[in-house]
Amino acid sequence: MFKAVTVVGLGKIGLPLAAVFASNGLQVYGADINNRVVNSVNRGESHVRNEPGLEELLKKTQKNGKLVATTNTAEAVSKSDVVIVIVPLLIKDNNEINYSFIDSAVVDIGKGIKKGTLVIFETTLPTGDTRNRFGKKLEEISGLSLGTDFFLAYSPERVYSNRIIEDLKNYPKVVGGLNEQSLKIASSFYQEALKCNLIKVSSLETAEFAKVAECVYRDVNIALANELAEFADKKNINMLEVIKASNSQPFSNLHFPGIGVGGHCIPVYPYFFINNGLKNGIITLSREINDNMSDYAIGKIESAIGSLKSKNVLILGLSFRENVKETTKSTTLLLINQLKIKQANIFLNDPLFTHTEIKSYNVSPLSLDDEIISKIDVVILQAFHNQYQSLDFNKFTSCKIVLDGRNSLNKKIINQLGIRYEGIGN
Ligand SMILES: NC(=O)c1ccc[n+]([C@@H]2O[C@H](COP(=O)([O-])OP(=O)(O)OC[C@H]3O[C@@H](n4cnc5c(N)ncnc54)[C@H](O)[C@@H]3O)[C@@H](O)[C@H]2O)c1
Known part of the structure; x- marks a missing residue:
C-alpha cells in the first residue's frame, strides 16, 4: 500500500x-x-x-x-x-x-x-x-x-x-x-x-514524554541500586544476592548496581526534563548518584591498596557498555579524568577501537598480549565485552586488585591467583 x-x-x-x-x-x-x-x-x-x-x-x-x-x-x-x-x-x-x-x-x-x-x-x-x-x-x-x-x-x-x-x-x-x-x-x-x-x-507529546519517562525510570532505578549497593558494601552484604531475593516479590524490580551509566540515552534524556522545568528532585539526584559511581569505585581501590600515584591502571572497555562501539558519556571518560588527578599511569584496552582511536583520549592503548600486562597494578572492568569472558588473569602477575565495575568477572578465580577482587555491592 x-x-x-x-x-x-x-x-x-x-x-x-x-x-x-x-x-x-x-x-x-x-x-x-x-x-x-x-x-x-x-x-x-x-x-x-x-x-x-x-x-x-x-x-x-x-x-x-x-x-x-x-x-x-x-x-x-x-x-x-x-x-x-x-x-x-x-x-x-x-x-x-x-x-x-x-x-x-x-x-x-x-x-x-x-x-x-x-x-x-x-x-x-x-x-x-x-x-x-x-x-x-x-x-x-x-x-x-x-x-x-x-x-x-x-x-x-x-x-x-x-x-x-x-x-x-x-x-x-x-x-x-x-x-x-x-x-x-x-x-x-x-x-x-x-x-x-x-x-x-x-x-x-504523550509519545515523546513516554520515551523519556522510560529512560528516567531506568536511571532512577539504577541510582537506587547503586545507593543500596554502597550501603550493602558497608554492611558486608552481597547486593546481587539481595536483588535476586527481593525481586522474587512481583512488585520489586530492582536494577543492577554498577560503575556508571553511559551512552547517548539513559544519562542524557533526563536532561530533556530537567532542562525544561522539571522540579529539582529524585531525577536530578539520580544523575548525580550514577555519575559519582566511578569516584566510588576509585575510592574502593584506594582504600584497598593506597595511593594510585604512579600506579599502572588498566581500564577494560572504552565503550559505554558491552559490545557496542559508542563512547558518548562512557564512564571510562570519568575514570580517565579522575585517574589523571590521582597521577596514575592510565592504560586502556577495547577490542572495538583501534590504538589510534584510543590514543585520542590521551591514554596508552594496550593489547592483551602486550608484555606490559605483567606490570599492571590495577584492573578496572568498565564494559564487559564478549572478549573479556575468556580473559586470563594469570598474565597479570603484578596485579593487586581487580575492580569489577559490572559485577561480571569470576571472583573465585581472581582470588585464587592472589589478586584482590572488588565489585560494586559485591
Ligand atoms: N543507539 C541506541 O541504543 C538507541 C536506542 C534507542 C533509540 N535511539 C535513538 O536513535 C537515535 C539515533 O541513534 P543512533 O545510535 O542510530 O545514532 P548514530 O550516531 O549511530 O547514527 C546517526 C546517523 O545519522 C547520520 N546523520 C547525521 N546528520 C544527518 C543528516 N543531517 N541527514 C542524514 N543523516 C544524518 C549520521 O551520519 C549517522 O550515520 C538516537 O538519537 C536516539 O534518539 C538510539
Whole structure:
C-alpha cells in the first residue's frame, strides 16, 4: 500500500530499521550525510557491528533492490510517501542539547516533501519538539500546511543495541499523531512495515514524554541500586544476592548496581526534563548518584591498596557498555579524568577501537598480549565485552586488585591467583 519510505539517518538504529522495512517488502531509501555509510550500504555491507541478523538482511535487500542508500535526502523524500527521522540530537558537556544534525536533516526533508507525505520522528526528543520545532520548520521550508497538506507523527525508538532486529518484532510501537489522519497513516504504516503491535496515544507529546519517562525510570532505578549497593558494601552484604531475593516479590524490580551509566540515552534524556522545568528532585539526584559511581569505585581501590600515584591502571572497555562501539558519556571518560588527578599511569584496552582511536583520549592503548600486562597494578572492568569472558588473569602477575565495575568477572578465580577482587555491592 505504501509506495516508498525514506529513513533519514543510517546509524546504529536507522540501518537495522531500514533493513527490516525493506525485508517486509517496502521500497526503502536510506538517506545519510556520510558517504562511507551510503557506499557500504549500497555494497550490501553493514557498518554497524554485533547486530544479529543485520548482515543477512542487508545483503538480501540490497540484492533485490529494496534498500537503496543515498546522500540526497530531498530527492529520496520526494519519491516517498513516508519519511522516518532517526538522526540523533547531540548533548554538550553542560548537558544542553545540540540540534545541529537533526535541524539540518529537517531542512533537507522540507525541500522534498509534497502533498500527502507523512513525516514520523523516531529520535528521542524533548516534549513538544516534534510539533513546535520540526513541524513548524517543515511547513516553513516546504510552503505546505501541516495537518492538511502533509502529516506528522512521533514514535519513539525503544530497541536495545545488539538485539534490534528482534526488538523491532517484539516491542509494541508507541505512536502519537498530530491529528487523526496522521495517527491513522502512521499506524497502518507500522503495521505493514514492522508487522508489530501498536500502542496509539492521544498526542505527539504523550509519545515523546513516554520515551523519556522510560529512560528516567531506568536511571532512577539504577541510582537506587547503586545507593543500596554502597550501603550493602558497608554492611558486608552481597547486593546481587539481595536483588535476586527481593525481586522474587512481583512488585520489586530492582536494577543492577554498577560503575556508571553511559551512552547517548539513559544519562542524557533526563536532561530533556530537567532542562525544561522539571522540579529539582529524585531525577536530578539520580544523575548525580550514577555519575559519582566511578569516584566510588576509585575510592574502593584506594582504600584497598593506597595511593594510585604512579600506579599502572588498566581500564577494560572504552565503550559505554558491552559490545557496542559508542563512547558518548562512557564512564571510562570519568575514570580517565579522575585517574589523571590521582597521577596514575592510565592504560586502556577495547577490542572495538583501534590504538589510534584510543590514543585520542590521551591514554596508552594496550593489547592483551602486550608484555606490559605483567606490570599492571590495577584492573578496572568498565564494559564487559564478549572478549573479556575468556580473559586470563594469570598474565597479570603484578596485579593487586581487580575492580569489577559490572559485577561480571569470576571472583573465585581472581582470588585464587592472589589478586584482590572488588565489585560494586559485591
Ligand atoms: N543507539 C541506541 O541504543 C538507541 C536506542 C534507542 C533509540 N535511539 C535513538 O536513535 C537515535 C539515533 O541513534 P543512533 O545510535 O542510530 O545514532 P548514530 O550516531 O549511530 O547514527 C546517526 C546517523 O545519522 C547520520 N546523520 C547525521 N546528520 C544527518 C543528516 N543531517 N541527514 C542524514 N543523516 C544524518 C549520521 O551520519 C549517522 O550515520 C538516537 O538519537 C536516539 O534518539 C538510539
